[in-house]
Amino acid sequence: MTGESTDDIVVKIRNLTFSRGNRKIFDGVDIDIQRGKVTAIMGPSGTGKTTLLKIIGGQLKPEMGEILVDGHNVHKIKQKDLYELRKRMGMLFQSGALLTDLNVFDNVAFPLREHTPLSESMIRSLVLLKLEAVGLRAARDLMPSELSGGMARRVAMARAITLDPMMIMYDEPFTGQDPISMGVLVQLIRKLSDALGLTSIVVSHDVAETCEIADYLYIIADGKVIQHGSPDYLYKEGNPWVEQFLRGLPDGPVRFHFPGVGYEEDLFAGALDPTDIDK
Amino acid sequence: MWVLDKLQAIGKSSLGIFERFGRATIFLFHVLSGIGSLITRPQLLVCQLFFVGVLSLLIILISGLFVGMVLALQGYYILSHFGAEQTLGVMVAASLVRELGPVVSALLFSGRAGSALTAEIGLMRATEQLSGIEMMAVNPIHRIIAPRFWAGVISMPLLASLFSSLGVLGGYFVGVLLLGVDDGAFWSQMQSKLDFYDDVLNGVIKSIIFGFAVTWIAIFEGYDAIPTSEGVSRATTRTVVYSAFAILGLDFVLTALMFGN
Ligand SMILES: Nc1ncnc2c1ncn2[C@@H]1O[C@H](COP(=O)(O)OP(=O)(O)OP(=O)(O)O)[C@@H](O)[C@H]1O
Ligand SMILES: [Mg+2]
Numbered sequence: 001m002t003g004e005s006t007d008d009i010v011v012k013i014r015n016l017t018f019s020r021g022n023r024k025i026f027d028g029v030d031i032d033i034q035r036g037k038v039t040a041i042m043g044p045s046g047t048g049k050t051t052l053l054k055i056i057g058g059q060l061k062p063e064m065g066e067i068l069v070d071g072h073n074v075h076k077i078k079q080k081d082l083y084e085l086r087k088r089m090g091m092l093f094q095s096g097a098l099l100t101d102l103n104v105f106d107n108v109a110f111p112l113r114e115h116t117p118l119s120e121s122m123i124r125s126l127v128l129l130k131l132e133a134v135g136l137r138a139a140r141d142l143m144p145s146e147l148s149g150g151m152a153r154r155v156a157m158a159r160a161i162t163l164d165p166m167m168i169m170y171d172e173p174f175t176g177q178d179p180i181s182m183g184v185l186v187q188l189i190r191k192l193s194d195a196l197g198l199t200s201i202v203v204s205h206d207v208a209e210t211c212e213i214a215d216y217l218y219i220i221a222d223g224k225v226i227q228h229g230s231p232d233y234l235y236k237e238g239n240p241w242v243e244q245f246l247r248g249l250p251d252g253p254v255r256f257h258f259p260g261v262g263y264e265e266d267l268f269a270g271a272l273d274p275t276d277i278d279k
Numbered sequence: 280m281w282v283l284d285k286l287q288a289i290g291k292s293s294l295g296i297f298e299r300f301g302r303a304t305i306f307l308f309h310v311l312s313g314i315g316s317l318i319t320r321p322q323l324l325v326c327q328l329f330f331v332g333v334l335s336l337l338i339i340l341i342s343g344l345f346v347g348m349v350l351a352l353q354g355y356y357i358l359s360h361f362g363a364e365q366t367l368g369v370m371v372a373a374s375l376v377r378e379l380g381p382v383v384s385a386l387l388f389s390g391r392a393g394s395a396l397t398a399e400i401g402l403m404r405a406t407e408q409l410s411g412i413e414m415m416a417v418n419p420i421h422r423i424i425a426p427r428f429w430a431g432v433i434s435m436p437l438l439a440s441l442f443s444s445l446g447v448l449g450g451y452f453v454g455v456l457l458l459g460v461d462d463g464a465f466w467s468q469m470q471s472k473l474d475f476y477d478d479v480l481n482g483v484i485k486s487i488i489f490g491f492a493v494t495w496i497a498i499f500e501g502y503d504a505i506p507t508s509e510g511v512s513r514a515t516t517r518t519v520v521y522s523a524f525a526i527l528g529l530d531f532v533l534t535a536l537m538f539g540n
Binding site for chain 2: 054083084085087089090091093095097100110111115156159163
């Protein structure tokens with residue numbers, strides 16, 4: 001399925017192993033992200049999709065395995081080079097992560113002011129351009145605390161694309177968006193990839209929207225890649241895991257519950273001993 | 280066997296303390312290595328000097344004034360027993376410049392600015408703002424923490440000097456204007472008996488060291504806070520408590536070194 005030459009692979013993950021406490025979040029995961037394509041990563045809540053993005057961004061260190069971003073091993077290169085590499089990676093955080101003491105305009109202008117010697121008028125045009133793309137040009141004077149969740153995420157998205165990076169990681173960009181803004185964002189991600197050749201990694205639970213724009217899908221669960229391929233391929237192939245996930249069926253091999261003891265056992269563990277009732 | 284258990288527990292917690300101290304030291308080196316970006320962008324520092332220093336002025340000035348007034352009242356009462364009211368100016372100024380100025384203003388500073396720094400940095404971490412900055416290829420320790428650290432280190436001696444100055448004015452007000460100590464004696468005794476190096480400079484050195492310690496504690500506690508509301512609230516408390524210990528402990532050591540012989 002991955003017959004491309006290595007040059008076309010922007011992010012190459014090999015044998016990734018990562019644990020939180022005693023729980024293995026990833027256990028030997030291999031992922032290739034193709035250049036200029038939209039790759040979606042899906043999986044049940046709590047499988048470690050956000051963790052994966054943070055590992056790619058060099059914020060978390062894996063126990064084993066290597067992560068190559070554009071040929072650089074993220075966890076081996078010098079800190080200075082890692083920061084250089086990050087200039088070419090945008091990331092949209094699940095929480096937005098806007099700077100709360102700056103207004104919308106200054107938040108989006110932040111990377112430009114830090115990394116470019118552009119004049120204020122240039123910065124203004126660029127920021128307004130990005131805000132226009134997410135439909136929030138008129139909200140530029142609001143503070144982050146005055147934004148709704150969906151608006152904050154769109155500002156964060158504008159900020160992630162200000163430096164025109166080679167790759168953007170979107171952590172659940174569609175959550176909390178109304179159908180109209182969702183449609184706009186879906187098209188924006190697709191357009192950035194088509195027009196600018198941007199590589200996109202999209203983590204999302206919105207199966208229909210994601211499948212619509214994704215060129216390639218990875219489905220992860222229980223610390224492993226369950227299946228990967230183009231959306232069409234995955235729909236046709238009929239793997240029970242994938243089937244359940246893509247169609248949103250409650251019953252199947254994927255567990256809805258966080259791993260632990262059985263429900264009945266847990267319920268009865270706290271119940272009164274029948275012999276106590278008489279007393 | 281409980282003796283062994285206790286010993287083990289003590290060993291474990293002391294290891295924990297050393298480990299944390301080690302992390303704080305490494306953190307400090309990262310902060311200090313960020314000085315370059317402050318030289319190229321002094322406006323970051325100026326902005327923090329306002330938040331950390333200027334906004335602490337009110338509490339420092341008012342406290343200084345009152346401490347000086349109380350010193351004059353108490354001092355006059357004792358000195359008048361020996362007929363030495365004329366030396367009131369020396370007594371007030373020496374106590375302020377050597378001890379009370381640096382120590383009390385540092386304690387106030389840790390409560391006013393230190394706790395605010397811890398809460399701010401802790402919340403920035405809890406809301407992923409620091410991670411966000413890091414992913415925008417900006418080093419959060421250099422961009423966010425270092426300006427706050429230097430603002431604290433620079434503000435502290437200035438605030439302590441203002442505290443002492445206002446204290447002397449408060450002492451003058453009570454001693455000369457209310458209690459009738461001779462105006463000329465108040466100032467001239469102060470001028471002749473206080474030494475610039477022994478008294479004033481040593482006091483300034485103390486306040487620089489306190490400023491360094493308090494700000495270091497505040498930024499480290501914020502950065503190291505568990506990223507939850509409870510974690511940040513605990514970290515804020517720790518900043519104030521540890522700062523107080525550090526100030527009083529350091530003050531004893533410094534006083535012994537400076538005035539000990
Ligand atoms: N700071 C942390 N300390 C300990 N465990 C953590 C921490 N952050 C996340 N985890 C654990 O790691 C696992 C993966 O978390 P992650 O946030 O990557 O999930 P996710 O796939 O992004 O989920 P969602 O779709 O709900 O956002 C979770 O099960 C969580 O319990
Ligand atoms: Mg997540």
